[in-house]
Amino acid sequence: MTGNTNYTTSSPTLTVFNTAVTAYKTALGNVENGSTTATSAKGAARVTLENLMQSLGLYVQLNCGNDLTKAQCSGYDLHAEPTAAVIPAVPTGIKGDTGDNTGQIIASCNAQPEADFFMCRYSLNVTTPVWVVMPPQKSRKFLISGLTHRHDILISLSATNAAGISDWSNAVMVLVY
Numbered sequence: 001m002t003g004n005t006n007y008t009t010s011s012p013t014l015t016v017f018n019t020a021v022t023a024y025k026t027a028l029g030n031v032e033n034g035s036t037t038a039t040s041a042k043g044a045a046r047v048t049l050e051n052l053m054q055s056l057g058l059y060v061q062l063n064c065g066n067d068l069t070k071a072q073c074s075g076y077d078l079h080a081e082p083t084a085a086v087i088p089a090v091p092t093g094i095k096g097d098t099g100d101n102t103g104q105i106i107a108s109c110n111a112q113p114e115a116d117f118f119m120c121r122y123s124l125n126v127t128t129p130v131w132v133v134m135p136p137q138k139s140r141k142f143l144i145s146g147l148t149h150r151h152d153i154l155i156s157l158s159a160t161n162a163a164g165i166s167d168w169s170n171a172v173m174v175l176v177y
Contacts, residue, residue: 023045061116090168091158104143109157116138
């Protein structure tokens with residue numbers, strides 16, 4: 001995408017993406033010794049790279065606007081002709097489950113076949129929401145960490161595809177454990 005006028009403000013930046021690729025390659029080389037620390041580091045580097053790949057793919061998808069020429073010049077392999085998509089419906093079934101650790105919530109919604117990516121936002125202030133928007137991801141489950149035990153938060157989700165972004169769902173109040 002470097003120098004491509006169709007994709008001038010990639011998110012994540014190509015520098016961030018290339019740094020993650022290098023970190024993953026390094027982690028792959030380090031795992032040869034078989035240590036659990038190296039294996040864990042490789043897994044973390046892989047998750048980081050996969051999330052960045054999904055975000056970059058979403059950026060391309062939203063910027064090509066179903067224009068096959070723009071999509072092909074992105075550097076991504078196309079597996080199917082773009083088709084007209086319909087903006088996903090507002091996510092339903094919003095819930096917040098307790099995470100594995102204190103101060104964690106797993107925000108989720110019902111499956112949406114027409115959605116390619118999901119976005120989650122949360123607010124620590126339930127009276128006057130100040131939203132923190134998490135990066136888009138393919139999964140409809142978001143881990144929110146670092147929350148205050150026995151404190152209410154609001155969560156809301158949105159879905160997106162090539163046609164656009166749905167409205168945010170109604171906010172759901174969740175008690176953090």
